[in-house]
Amino acid sequence: MTPMLPMLRLAPRLAAVFARFLARPLLAACLCLAAPLALADDLPAPFKELLQASLQEKKSIVLYLEGQTTLAGVVTRIIGDDVVELRNRESARIVVRTGRVMAVAAAN
Numbered sequence: 001m002t003p004m005l006p007m008l009r010l011a012p013r014l015a016a017v018f019a020r021f022l023a024r025p026l027l028a029a030c031l032c033l034a035a036p037l038a039l040a041d042d043l044p045a046p047f048k049e050l051l052q053a054s055l056q057e058k059k060s061i062v063l064y065l066e067g068q069t070t071l072a073g074v075v076t077r078i079i080g081d082d083v084v085e086l087r088n089r090e091s092a093r094i095v096v097r098t099g100r101v102m103a104v105a106a107a108n
Contacts, residue, residue: 051078054075061104061106063103064101065101076093
């Protein structure tokens with residue numbers, strides 16, 4: 001039983017270390033990750049115009065997502081303000097969350 005006594009003395013200290021150094025950064029990270037989801041409904045009007053034009057005229061657009069990812073294709077469906085469905089030569093169906101879109105480019 002003596003090997004457990006040092007562990008019991010360390011338990012409150014470990015809890016304090018967790019609360020001080022790990023809990024706060026974890027909470028901040030969760031809040032930062034939830035922010036784009038909350039802003040997904042606020043798609044700028046020019047983005048909506050280009051997506052609607054691609055849907056109606058069947059013209060190609062390029063979506064620039066977070067990071068260095070780009071997607072090119074034609075809009076086949078707009079699902080609310082949250083999701084856009086595209087198609088291109090390689091893929092019959094591409095579903096994109098609009099909260100991740102940083103820029104939209106339309107072809108002439």
